Amino acid sequence: MNCKNCNTEINSKFCPDCGQPASLKRIDGHYIIHEIEHVLHFERGILYTIKELLTKPGQSIRKYLSENRSRLVKPIIFIIITSLIYSIINHVFHIEEGYIKQVGLEKSAIGDIVKWMQEYYGYANIIMGVFIAFWLKIFFKKYGYNFYEILIMLCFTIGISMLFYAVFSMFQGILHIQLFQVGAMSGAVYVVWASANFFEEKKPINYLKALISLLLGALVFEIVILIIGVSIDLINRH
Numbered sequence: 127m128n129c130k131n132c133n134t135e136i137n138s139k140f141c142p143d144c145g146q147p148a149s150l151k152r153i154d155g156h157y158i159i160h161e162i163e164h165v166l167h168f169e170r171g172i173l174y175t176i177k178e179l180l181t182k183p184g185q186s187i188r189k190y191l192s193e194n195r196s197r198l199v200k201p202i203i204f205i206i207i208t209s210l211i212y213s214i215i216n217h218v219f220h221i222e223e224g225y226i227k228q229v230g231l232e233k234s235a236i237g238d239i240v241k242w243m244q245e246y247y248g249y250a251n252i253i254m255g256v257f258i259a260f261w262l263k264i265f266f267k268k269y270g271y272n273f274y275e276i277l278i279m280l281c282f283t284i285g286i287s288m289l290f291y292a293v294f295s296m297f298q299g300i301l302h303i304q305l306f307q308v309g310a311m312s313g314a315v316y317v318v319w320a321s322a323n324f325f326e327e328k329k330p331i332n333y334l335k336a337l338i339s340l341l342l343g344a345l346v347f348e349i350v351i352l353i354i355g356v357s358i359d360l361i362n363r364h
Contacts, residue, residue, distance in 0.1 A: 218299065
């Protein structure tokens with residue numbers, strides 16, 4: 127028989143070319159449980175990824191880029207999952223809705239964009255990561271990482287920062303103490319530390335470069351949002 131994926135002739139349980147199984151198992155309850163266990167598994171799943179990124183982010187991400195890409199959760203999946211966790215907690219406790227109303231953005235295009243970001247934090251973080259990666263590429267050019275490798279690093283680190291957001295937001299919702307800003311600050315500190323750790327942790331100047339890159343990236347991202355929002359409002363008025 128031939129492989130249904132690449133049409134290569136198969137004489138075993140797996141395709142010798144692409145690795146596709148000769149016959150797929152039927153999806154049932156056991157399959158669903160196996161998939162959930164695969165995502166959560168401590169040795170190769172999200173719990174292991176979180177532990178590695180919290181304890182040795184630079185080494186773990188460098189290994190992912192150059193040696194082994196099977197032990198950590200895929201970076202895009204990781205940032206979407208962690209952002210989804212925060213979005214669920216934010217939806218339950220309504221953490222950020224008050225901030226939008228306080229500045230009177232609820233009836234503007236900018237407010238609509240911010241609401242979209244709240245609902246799709248994973249995609250919004252990837253977009254913001256593009257701006258931060260641009261500045262990191264400039265400040266850390268001598269290390270030889272390309273733009274996409276730096277963006278992968280940011281998917282991991284920003285994903286962890288979203289967990290800081292989630293934890294502090296949950297405690298704010300439960301304890302009714304203003305902790306959201308603490309979570310935001312903790313997440314930013316982690317991204318700076320992990321980014322410098324990724325390039326070369328023993329150089330103090332790298333922490334300053336990482337901080338400047340984060341601030342410039344976030345600033346440019348907010349300016350772009352502002353320009354888009356104002357432009358939409360102006361178009362709608364005319």
